[in-house]
Amino acid sequence: MVEIKSVEYAYPGAKAIRFADFKLAGGEHCLLLGESGSGKTTLLHLLGGLLRSQQGAIRIHDTDITQLSESALDHFRGKHLGFVFQRNHLLQALSVRQNLLMAPFLAELPQSEERVNEVLDRLGLLNRKSARVRELSQGQAQRVAIARAVINKPDVIFADEPTSALDDKNCERVSDLLLSVASEQRATLVVATHDQRLKAKITRQMVLPA
């Protein structure tokens, strides 16, 4: 489902980072570990097509995304990938419901009110449906971000430090929800983190050398 082969990336004026080859089956979860600066985020962004111009091949769902044109990649991302970031990057001007609907809107998929309800219900946020983003607590906001990442039923979910900003209680809840929702939808989950609390939850782990 997710496979990389001899991928390299060089920031302008810096030495190229070489990433070890790996392969994840559909529905498999994986942790990317490493010190900050080890290239976790770089690898995650390369996998998600947020960063380009690298060497090697990245195959996701039988598509080599390095071969896609810019707009085809955007389209692919909208349809097959979901993202959760460290700081809950929700669109401040919109309500929770509108934030969720942005995903199918931008991916040019049908927008379904039932799907919004279903996902919010699953994440225990149904009562916050019409809330403004700034009215949410940090834990709630991160759950909305997860809801938005899964609403289009992506094949792969990429999470970049999804729990580092949360306290233990919220970390527990958010990571459990993320894992169970991903499993329910048979989505592959790739989490880049240095958060030790997650190590016990995802057994497949890849450590990036510093």
Place this chain on the structure above:
Amino acid sequence: MMNLITLVWSYLKAKPLNTFLNVLLLGLGIAVITVLLVFNQQFQEKIKDNVRGIDLVVGAKGSPLQLILCSIFHVDFPTGNIKLNEAEQLAKNRLVKSVIPLALGDSYQGYRIVGTNRAYTDLYEADLQEGKWWEKDMEVVAGANVAAFARVKVGDKLVSQHGLGAEGHAHEDQQMICTGVLRKTNSVIDNLLFTNVGTVWAVHEEHEEDEHEHDEQPVQNPSPIVPTVNAGDSVKEITSLLVEFRNPMAAIQLPRYINAQTNMQAASPAFETARLFSILGVGADVLMGFAYVLIFISALSIFLALYNSLKERQYDLAIMRSMGASRSRLFITMLAEGIAMTLMGSVLGLAMGHGVLVLFTWWVKEGSQTGFSAYVFYTSELWILAGSLLLGIVCSLVPAIQAYRTDIHKVLAG
């Protein structure tokens, strides 16, 4: 449902004061332009309408603009009188197709009484609303506004005042009778009362030439201008003569002849109204300049609002890209936001502009009397809308290009 419009609207709503200020600023500028546009357009139309069929006005020497204002628009005082026999001479000129005499001097409740003949009302395609046309001296027909505002009805006995103001001395012993009321034409004649030239003479002779009154002789050789008197009368005077040319040659030769060879002056309505426009145009230009300054400031303000929002918006833009939005989509969203503001501004401006004109026609008596309408829309207003579209694009182009160039990896990793 989420779409471009709800997305753009949500962003505008997220900063209500900012959006409101920008829209209002632009709206004010557009409103001023709209008022000037509609006013100018209707003013010019009215003037063209009132000038129709009149190639030249001949009157006593003086200011040509005054002569035109007095004889065509009836807003100024006569420059003096001309001799009837001199006017007859002119009427016989081969370059003249037809003439209409005007004898002014009296008014009723501030509405001017015009001594003339039916050719004058025919010029404005006047129709009777009720009653019949005037025939004998001392019979008058009232224009639509005179009937409405001065409450003149068929059969009313009217006492005229000398001059145009209400305080001019009344010609008490000379009563006129209203025989008819005209249908509204939305031209200058709505504000006039019409009668024979003879009526005006009769009202004034009463005082000035009492002894002349009784020499009632049958008219043997009727004047071509005023058939109730003999041609060549050296005493009778009229205020002015409206002339229609026989051919284009007359436009060059006739004014020169009249101004150089006679005691009269010739004024061209086309030339004088053009001059009037250029005088009024200065004021309009100042207002217009003010409007453009407002629009420029609002455009700058819209640009700055969008440009400044980019910094806080770059996370939003990057997130939208991660959800599958293409670069061009972000570009369009940004443009749409600018266009939405300028479009709202121009719609508000057009509405305010027409609103001001509606109030003007309601509250100002002159507004309704001139047949001025606030509910007329011109194609130039579509140009204002199109222009605001363009303005929106100009204001948001740079922010849109920035949005297009957003480096999502940098923003999301940073």
